[in-house]
Amino acid sequence: MKSIHAGLNAVAAVLAIISIVAVFDYHNVRSIPHMYSLHSWVGLTVVILYVQQLILGFFIFLLPWAPLSLRAVIMPIHVYSGLLLFATVIATVLMGVTEKLFFVLKNPSYHSFPPEGVFTNALGLLILIFGALIFWIVTRPQWKRPTEPGSTLLQPNGGADGMEGAIAISSGPSPDAADTELSSEGTARKRTLGLDDAGQRSTM
Known part of the structure; x- marks a missing residue:
């Protein structure tokens, strides 16, 4: 473009x-x-x-x-x-x-x-x-x-908000991106299981 x-x-x-x-x-x-x-x-x-x-x-x-x-x-x-x-x-x-x-x-x-x-x-x-x-x-x-x-938005003040005149810089996935994604998914599953257990206890 x-x-x-x-x-x-x-x-x-x-x-x-x-x-x-x-x-x-x-x-x-x-x-x-x-x-x-x-x-x-x-x-x-x-x-x-x-x-x-x-x-x-x-x-x-x-x-x-x-x-x-x-x-x-x-x-x-x-x-x-x-x-x-x-x-x-x-x-x-x-x-x-x-x-x-x-x-x-x-x-x-x-x-x-x-x-x-x-x-x-x-x-x-x-x-x-x-x-x-x-x-x-x-x-x-x-x-x-x-x-x-x-991509990351760069600005003169070093911020990362989407403002007028910001520059988008493409960056590849970091080496730990997959591990981070897996760990976040595991944490979400644990939270879901915990909520299910709490729900079951409350209905007993």
Whole structure:
């Protein structure tokens, strides 16, 4: 699952870089100034931070080099940064489509409700609803990835509770696991027999 997560984000980062190169080339051909709008400022910033998030996540979480303590410390920051970047991308898209409408809708103008404007506004609402659904899914405990069997949750404070940003580490059965299981079963049987004897004595 980590490989799929990293692969999809890598594809998205490549597409974002290609899009930025295409925008700069388009501005050069049309002699349009670069980086003058809030849309361009936020857009370039989020792409840079997105690539940085991808590279750090690759070296810390995907490769087995980083110590588990470092992963436990970085995981909450990684999760928060991903949500922040996702929200910023949605804001950038909404600013971009609105900016484009003001540029291209001259006759009829944007404020006269042309079909292009209504369609783009509806598209913006769908994008906003999509983002809200993603945030709902991410923040619901029942949608979180289940812990693998035989795994331990590591956290920055050394606890073992299931908290946000905890790391599940798979561990094989210990050499005494079978003995412990057998002894626990034997203890349970003794307790059951003891309860049965007590019940029989009480009915005599």
